[in-house]
Amino acid sequence: MREITLADLDDIATGAAVLGTGGGGDPHIGRLLAASAVREYGPVKLCSLEELPDDAALVQVAMMGAPTVMVEKLPSVDQVSAAAGALSGHLGSGLTHIACAEAGGVNSLIPVVAAAQLGLPLVDADGMGRAFPEIQMVLPTLYGVRATPMAIADEKGNRAVLDTVDNHWAERLARSATIDMGCSAMISSYAMSGAQARDSLVPGTLSLCAELGRLVREARAAHADPVAAVVARLGGSTLFTGKVTDVERRTVTGFARGTATLSGLDGDAGSALTLRFQNEYLVAEVDGRVRATVPDLICTLDRESGEAVTTEALRFGQRVTVIAAPADPRWHTPEGLALAGPRYFGYDLDPVGANG
Amino acid sequence: MREITLADLDDIATGAAVLGTGGGGDPHIGRLLAASAVREYGPVKLCSLEELPDDAALVQVAMMGAPTVMVEKLPSVDQVSAAAGALSGHLGSGLTHIACAEAGGVNSLIPVVAAAQLGLPLVDADGMGRAFPEIQMVLPTLYGVRATPMAIADEKGNRAVLDTVDNHWAERLARSATIDMGCSAMISSYAMSGAQARDSLVPGTLSLCAELGRLVREARAAHADPVAAVVARLGGSTLFTGKVTDVERRTVTGFARGTATLSGLDGDAGSALTLRFQNEYLVAEVDGRVRATVPDLICTLDRESGEAVTTEALRFGQRVTVIAAPADPRWHTPEGLALAGPRYFGYDLDPVGANG
Numbered sequence A, B: 001m002r003e004i005t006l007a008d009l010d011d012i013a014t015g016a017a018v019l020g021t022g023g024g025g026d027p028h029i030g031r032l033l034a035a036s037a038v039r040e041y042g043p044v045k046l047c048s049l050e051e052l053p054d055d056a057a058l059v060q061v062a063m064m065g066a067p068t069v070m071v072e073k074l075p076s077v078d079q080v081s082a083a084a085g086a087l088s089g090h091l092g093s094g095l096t097h098i099a100c101a102e103a104g105g106v107n108s109l110i111p112v113v114a115a116a117q118l119g120l121p122l123v124d125a126d127g128m129g130r131a132f133p134e135i136q137m138v139l140p141t142l143y144g145v146r147a148t149p150m151a152i153a154d155e156k157g158n159r160a161v162l163d164t165v166d167n168h169w170a171e172r173l174a175r176s177a178t179i180d181m182g183c184s185a186m187i188s189s190y191a192m193s194g195a196q197a198r199d200s201l202v203p204g205t206l207s208l209c210a211e212l213g214r215l216v217r218e219a220r221a222a223h224a225d226p227v228a229a230v231v232a233r234l235g236g237s238t239l240f241t242g243k244v245t246d247v248e249r250r251t252v253t254g255f256a257r258g259t260a261t262l263s264g265l266d267g268d269a270g271s272a273l274t275l276r277f278q279n280e281y282l283v284a285e286v287d288g289r290v291r292a293t294v295p296d297l298i299c300t301l302d303r304e305s306g307e308a309v310t311t312e313a314l315r316f317g318q319r320v321t322v323i324a325a326p327a328d329p330r331w332h333t334p335e336g337l338a339l340a341g342p343r344y345f346g347y348d349l350d351p352v353g354a355n356g
Helices: A006-019 A027-041 A077-091 A110-118 A167-180 A194-200 A205-221 A226-234 A334-340 B006-019 B027-041 B077-091 B110-118 B167-180 B194-200 B205-221 B226-234 B334-340
Strands: A044-047 A057-065 A097-100 A122-126 A150-153 A159-163 A184-193 A237-252 A255-264 A272-278 A280-286 A289-293 A297-302 A319-325 B044-047 B057-065 B097-100 B122-126 B150-153 B159-163 B184-193 B237-252 B255-264 B272-278 B280-286 B289-293 B297-302 B319-325
Touching (some): A006 A205, A006 A297, A027 A077, A044 A110, A057 A077, A057 A110, A077 A110, A077 A150, A077 A159, A077 A184, A097 A110, A097 A194, A110 A122, A122 A205, A150 A167, A167 A184, A167 B167, A184 A194, A205 A226, A226 A237, A226 A319, A237 A272, A237 A280, A237 A289, A280 A297, B006 B297, B027 B077, B044 B110, B057 B077, B057 B110, B057 B167, B077 B110, B077 B184, B097 B110, B110 B122, B122 B205, B150 B167, B159 B167, B184 B194, B205 B226, B226 B237, B226 B319, B237 B280, B237 B289
Parallel strands (some): A044 A122, A057 A097, B044 B122
Antiparallel strands (some): A150 A159, A159 B159, A237 A255, A237 A319, A272 A280, A280 A289, B057 B184, B150 B159, B150 B184, B237 B255, B237 B319, B255 B272, B280 B289, B297 B319
């Protein structure tokens, strides 16, 4: 894939929602915004990490906030670019590329919107290889790349440029601003060079999203099993198939937190799965035994269509298959686990990998 | 007064604390910081509004947060200038003058610190003619001057530059950042020209502070009544003399809020005064009858020494005289009252003036 056209957006949205592990926002919203931008400004050039010049000037663009709110407060194309524009103005130098902070329904496609409107190529990579809820939770943090200067913008026209002593402080100040802005805002952060991007980003994310989307679409067309196709491509495993029997969620401190309970179907009949989430699915327990945790990916897919079900879209009665897939291995280092392991999220658990 | 020297700081701090109406921070802290800066960098030139060039480039410098916290977390001289430096960097043009946001123990002297360190003259004026708790509560707001771009800085090295759609949004975002920063931060805001300053600021504030301080000092030396000297100079009135019998205070959403009760002495024996405050004294009731409200100044002075007692320094058993004095008349316009009248602060009261 050398550029992203209108025809690619459905597959990318489908695949990004899988890697979003329940977070990263509603893929339908991301697709609508990206389609609107590509229709107006034309296709977006895609640039691999290998072909990125060392002195390229990248910034990440993302939506910050509670996915439960994003679905009610749709951003405009202009708002998406406002954060990147404010950051570029602060940096006082031109940007050459846009990058993705994370893989997720909205946050894989928001950068497409920014790249289209700003007329810049998009880097085929992201900072996580999945979605995570907080700003400092990107691999560039492990490489000493600073989240700030970062810009934050709301739909009313408010802007802030933050410059903090570390990436945790960037999260803290940006989170408060996001809450003030109505629990949903656009951010632009992690300005870095092409050389830094090549070291620290996860390569090929948008291509992988498009491929996952294509696999799901083709399996459906062939009356094959789309979930199995996803599991095979990601080198993961199937944890559980069941029906959603209970969802408890609350929006606290700008996050969508909660727990979902599933009762087993087919081979899992008689068992129960508990999913714990904070924007993303973080822990999966079958009959009280922890079967998978962050940093590995826990994805909930519609059993028939293979479409990912975000944490905010979980509903009583849905029949889903929960799968696990390995994260970028750098998330399993001591530094990676300190940043985004189960204990950081408040679970007193050792990490449990996707493949046991 | 053509410049502010070490010898002037005591009088300015005393007078500023009177105009601070209980807020604006501990005058002792302001004096310590200013003394340290003047000792290191030399006296600060004072510039009247009349002699300010039309094309002067001013910014206000102030401390934001709960005065109860300021006394525990003393800022450094460097931190004071950090906010002005960040704002100047954002504006991309040099500053020519520093101005005061408000009159108050800390916030009349913090600009002295900034002016000394940056080697800039200080404008003999302020944005309120008193102290108020929120950023938008300055006369420049009534003239359409924008609070933003504004910079905020903490003692750890975190910075933010805000650009908001109106001055209420500046307050909202800066308040959240201040709370994150530990309920006390340095801000720089209301960048304006000399012409705008002449229109919108209250003239002569630092001279008035110094004069009030001198009057109090001289009255004490002559065994005369310092409180009467302050009342006469401000054209105000004495509301009540009494002993503090109860103080209830809490730090909420970054403010020091509370109520104090005084039982009358001398001619007020048998009566009780209730003072309601939110950083500043806002409402004074004698025996249940409202005798004075914002926007006029309600000042609590030690009965013997004439020194102002800030809301955070109020203690059981203190013997004080509560006085009222007229605010700048622009605060009594409908627009001024909408910004800082009793109803804005949540009291369902018409404003009651200092002289009945």
